[in-house]
Amino acid sequence: MSADQPHVLVVEDEAAQREVLCYNLEAEGFSVAYADTGDAALQLIAETPPDLVVLDWMLPGVSGIEICRRLKIRPETRALPIIMLSARGEEVDRVRGLETGADDYVVKPFSVVELMARVRTQLRRTRPATVGETLTFDDIALDSETHRVTRGDHPLKLGPTEFRLLSTFMERPGRVWSREQLLDRVWGRDIYVDTRTVDVHIGRLRKALCLHGGTDPLRTVRGAGYALG
Template sequence: MPATILLVEDEPAIQELIAANLLRAGHQVVRAGDAETAQRIVRDALPDLVLLDWMLPGMSGIDFARRLRADERTRGIPLIMLTARGEEQDKVLGLEVGADDYVTKPFSPRELMARIKAVLRRRAPESTEDPVDLGGLRLDPATHRLTAGSTPVSLGPTEFRLLHFLMTHPERVHSRAQLLDQVWGDHVFVEERTVDVHIRRLRCALEPTHHDGLVQTVRGSGYRFSTQTESQPAVR
């Protein structure tokens, strides 16, 4: 699935080159020339990944990274540092402030795309197009198809995104608020009960192939995807 990537880079030529390659790879790109602008963008909506230059006018990339990791809302955003500083102590500092990867300039666009894919696969698998096989279901984001064995299962777009997120984070319990943030986006303001409606629709779609028990209610906490099926209480 295409990821929304926030590119924070103050050199226009480098920003344009990186953005062009990201767009060619199918991603959506949001650009910022400084950390203050990036901060406003993140305040409005969370990106799937941040590409962050170290040397920025005003607030440095390192200081911005620290702020992202200090805030509960933003600490989980995958982050790749871009910098001409290639000394070992600089790399260590970048990783210590919470960067998931550290790419030294000059770099090839191909290498950067590979690093982005690797970080997304590790930190945000729901943002990749890798097929997911779990519990007898195969979900393919690239073709937007879900099959149970050899049987196609029809899902609406929201139910598909919801199942994709749950399947890429199996056995973890997610609250309604967390699912709203991850599936709908944290800038979309809808009632938490909306999640219950789509969980119900998802289970109805999975019921004919007897896979509805994979989507489980954890009373008082939220929902999870588990291959250890159990009887489900009704969503009320």
């Protein structure tokens, strides 16, 4: 799994429906995992936290609505976007799904094109750099499609790792990222890299950002990690 790819978990017990979802998500450039029961989904989310969950309401064992409720009451998964799929089209069911914490509710049968658009909408909110958005912070602009970064009137030359680091910081200005969280997001969850490597690349990013003057926008939070602004 590339660290640039949003990671989507599909939770669907109908094999044909699951295959269609996984195929189309992968065609959109997403990294995809799947589960066919609620228990398996909860285990996967704990082991490899996704960037978004496409969740069927009706599942064997733990229902989709219960999974949604559990994820939304936990601080570590509260912000995880959930798109709920259901054959229940009644307004009362839609309201129940949204009140349980689902970020979007799609009634079966659905248009795959529409669902992909809804997935991108949710990711634009939580991981804007991965869906082609231009990010700005003070006088810094990052174009995620062309991989160009400018500060003021000056173009900046960043290596791929520094670019991904800056993307991560600019998606959530002010958030403090630990070294371990940056390793997961920037290098990928399946790659072992020493945490000191993060410090080296932060140093390179700082140097590039301040090459033409200006204050250092990156903040070191002692004992916690790094933040932008």
